[in-house]
Amino acid sequence: MNRFATLILLGLFLTLVFLLALGVGTSSVDLFAFLRPDEIVLRLRLPRVILAALVGAGLAASGVTFQALLRNPLADPYIVGVSGGAALGGIVALVLGVTSHFILPAFAFMGAAGSALAIFTLARWSGRSDPLSLLLMGVIFNAFAGALVTFVKTIVSATKAQEILFWLMGVIGVEPMSTLLGLGLYLLVASIVLVLFSNALNILVLGEEKALALGLETTSIRMACFLAAALMVGAVVAFAGMVGFVGLVVPHILRRMFGADHRWLLPASLLGGAGFMVVADALARLTFYCFGTEIPVGVITAFTGGPFFLILFCRKDRMFAAH
Amino acid sequence: MISSVAAFFISVQFMAAPIWLGPKPPNEVKRIVSLAPSMTELVFSLHEGDRVVGVTRYATWPEAVKTLPKVGGFIDPDIESIVRLKPDLVLSIPTSGGADRMRQIGKMGVSVLVLPAQTLEELWAAIDFLGELLGRGVEAKAMRQTMQKELDLLEKASSRRPAKRTIVALGHRPLVVAGPGSFVDSFLGALGMRNVVMRGGNFPQIDLEALVDFRPELIFDMTLKSEEEVQSFWQAIPMMGQDTKNNIVVLQDDALLRPGPRLVQGLKSLHLQLWGEP
Numbered sequence: 294m295n296r297f298a299t300l301i302l303l304g305l306f307l308t309l310v311f312l313l314a315l316g317v318g319t320s321s322v323d324l325f326a327f328l329r330p331d332e333i334v335l336r337l338r339l340p341r342v343i344l345a346a347l348v349g350a351g352l353a354a355s356g357v358t359f360q361a362l363l364r365n366p367l368a369d370p371y372i373v374g375v376s377g378g379a380a381l382g383g384i385v386a387l388v389l390g391v392t393s394h395f396i397l398p399a400f401a402f403m404g405a406a407g408s409a410l411a412i413f414t415l416a417r418w419s420g421r422s423d424p425l426s427l428l429l430m431g432v433i434f435n436a437f438a439g440a441l442v443t444f445v446k447t448i449v450s451a452t453k454a455q456e457i458l459f460w461l462m463g464v465i466g467v468e469p470m471s472t473l474l475g476l477g478l479y480l481l482v483a484s485i486v487l488v489l490f491s492n493a494l495n496i497l498v499l500g501e502e503k504a505l506a507l508g509l510e511t512t513s514i515r516m517a518c519f520l521a522a523a524l525m526v527g528a529v530v531a532f533a534g535m536v537g538f539v540g541l542v543v544p545h546i547l548r549r550m551f552g553a554d555h556r557w558l559l560p561a562s563l564l565g566g567a568g569f570m571v572v573a574d575a576l577a578r579l580t581f582y583c584f585g586t587e588i589p590v591g592v593i594t595a596f597t598g599g600p601f602f603l604i605l606f607c608r609k610d611r612m613f614a615a616h
Numbered sequence: 617m618i619s620s621v622a623a624f625f626i627s628v629q630f631m632a633a634p635i636w637l638g639p640k641p642p643n644e645v646k647r648i649v650s651l652a653p654s655m656t657e658l659v660f661s662l663h664e665g666d667r668v669v670g671v672t673r674y675a676t677w678p679e680a681v682k683t684l685p686k687v688g689g690f691i692d693p694d695i696e697s698i699v700r701l702k703p704d705l706v707l708s709i710p711t712s713g714g715a716d717r718m719r720q721i722g723k724m725g726v727s728v729l730v731l732p733a734q735t736l737e738e739l740w741a742a743i744d745f746l747g748e749l750l751g752r753g754v755e756a757k758a759m760r761q762t763m764q765k766e767l768d769l770l771e772k773a774s775s776r777r778p779a780k781r782t783i784v785a786l787g788h789r790p791l792v793v794a795g796p797g798s799f800v801d802s803f804l805g806a807l808g809m810r811n812v813v814m815r816g817g818n819f820p821q822i823d824l825e826a827l828v829d830f831r832p833e834l835i836f837d838m839t840l841k842s843e844e845e846v847q848s849f850w851q852a853i854p855m856m857g858q859d860t861k862n863n864i865v866v867l868q869d870d871a872l873l874r875p876g877p878r879l880v881q882g883l884k885s886l887h888l889q890l891w892g893e894p
Contacts, residue, residue, distance in 0.1 A: 318825045319822065319823050319825045319826035319829065320825050320826060320828070320829035332855060333825060333828070333855065336854040336855050337823075337824050337825045337828065337854060337855060338825065341823070447689070447692070450674075450840075451674055451689070451690070452786070452787070452839060452840055455786075455787060455792070456787050456788075456789065459787065459789075459790050459792065459821070460789065460790075464789070464790045466789060466790060466791075466823065466824070467823065467824045467825075467854070469852065578823065578825075581822070581823070581826060584816060584817075584820075585795070585813075585814075585815035585816025585817070585820050586795075586816035586817060586819075586820030586821050586822065587790070587820075587821045587822060587823055587826075589790075589821075
């Protein structure tokens with residue numbers, strides 16, 4: 294099957310799960326509710342499903358980008374430290390009492406971009422921009438950000454600490470349409486940048502020397518892609534907290550289907566990520582029937598992503614060969 | 617099936633007994649480190665506040681606690697700062713710091729009392745126990761009886777009208793509410809409220825659809841956020857009736873969040889504010 298047809302199928306898959314997810318709610322389940330939507334479906338579920346789709350798209354596309362930039366199949370925004378930076382930015386905002394839905398993402402973006410830049414410049418400055426060093430630096434940065442987050446959690450009131458804890462676990466809530474529009478806009482800008490540079494990403498994957506030899510402005514292109522991916526992560530973390538592993542699982546499944554060509558992989562990851570997250574969030578809503586309380590969606594993505602990461606790690610020779 | 621099993625375990629609540637760790641306490645306890653704000657408040661209202669030498673960073677009442685040395689929080693009380701204060705009694709609740717840490721303090725030669733007070737029944741027993749321990753048995757009994765009597769009066773007054781279907785919110789994003797096993801749940805009746813959340817443990821997390829589906833008549837917001845912030849959160853929720861949106865009760869101080877001596881007084885003033893009669 295050619296790649297175009299696969300992409301269309303992926304789009305159909307997203308549409309299907311999107312419509313079915315509208316039927317899954319904490320007050321009733323009727324998979325065909327989209328055929329006769331009532332007010333609950335339109336005003337309470339639709340915004341939530343849209344948010345899930347946007348979050349998934351952003352996480353998967355930024356995952357693909359980080360994997361290309363760091364030339365490492367295990368790079369995920371959660372793993373390379375950018376989510377940690379975004380969370381830190383968001384928590385600083387929460388502590389300062391910022392609750393505005395327009396300013397909070399800005400803080401998270403600054404955190405994400407700050408951490409991306411810090412990792413990037415440190416790597417260049419120390420002359421260690423090889424994938425392994427970048428990944429290691431990300432891990433260390435994440436641990437550092439995690440410690441700062443814990444520090445902040447310790448000094449604020451118990452209720453605020455609780456709030457931060459829940460947010461860090463990853464949550465998809467109901468946001469007003471204006472917020473969704475804002476998030477969509479952030480993601481659109483970043484996606485355009487990434488799709489425009491998708492061919493350059495293909496060359497960057499070959500390695501620094503080859504890219505330079507082919508006449509690619511590696512530094513500025515890397516920087517642009519890094520910032521665009523950081524923008525995605527910042528916007529997503531601001532609304533959904535730390536949802537892990539989406540940026541790892543989705544790109545890998547898609548690489549099997551589309552190969553390593555980023556001109557296909559990026560649009561595919563936007564669609565596939567959205568679909569994955571819509572399903573995960575619908576599952577999160579279903580847990581309410583079992584437990585009378587909702588399991589954070591970050592826990593569900595981790596349940597699938599954790600084992601997936603380990604399998605990938607054990608088969609890493611084959612995966613590296615794919616690049 | 618799973619849910620009914622879970623509900624069984626959550627709904628069965630034993631009345632826990634006080635536990636002693638470490639050496640026997642001296643006949644007269646002189647230096648107390650209190651690891652729970654509710655316990656601190658109890659000691660102070662038994663007029664033995666000057667025996668308290670250390671508290672957690674969450675202690676807010678009475679004024680005097682603000683200048684006392686802080687020894688950490690609920691989950692992270694610091695053993696070294698506790699031991700350094702040379703207490704002859706560490707007063708804790710079952711959730712403070714974890715059993716291992718409490719045993720460790722006991723091994724350092726300090727008596728540790730783990731005094732459960734997570735239900736009303738346990739609170740009454742804790743007041744009596746603490747009173748005996750501090751040589752204030754008579755006062756403690758009087759205090760406990762007054763609290764019980766006033767609570768009864770409130771419950772009787774409330775039972776004259778149908779209880780309002782209530783959601784108790786403890787966090788907004790995500791929405792965390794008081795479940796059937798929480799302390800808050802046990803005194804809602806005295807406020808003329810009935811918790812509509814019947815399962816999900818102490819603090820279930822629910823989404824807006826579930827919230828609307830519960831059809832609450834009243835929202836009791838215990839997030840301790842500003843009135844403005846609380847109102848703007850609830851008013852923005854789609855599909856919740858205007859009647860409910862006009863019935864947002866915003867808790868202003870932490871008295872009701874703590875199973876301590878200020879509880880009944882706090883309930884009384886809130887009852888007055890809600891129903892305009894004692």
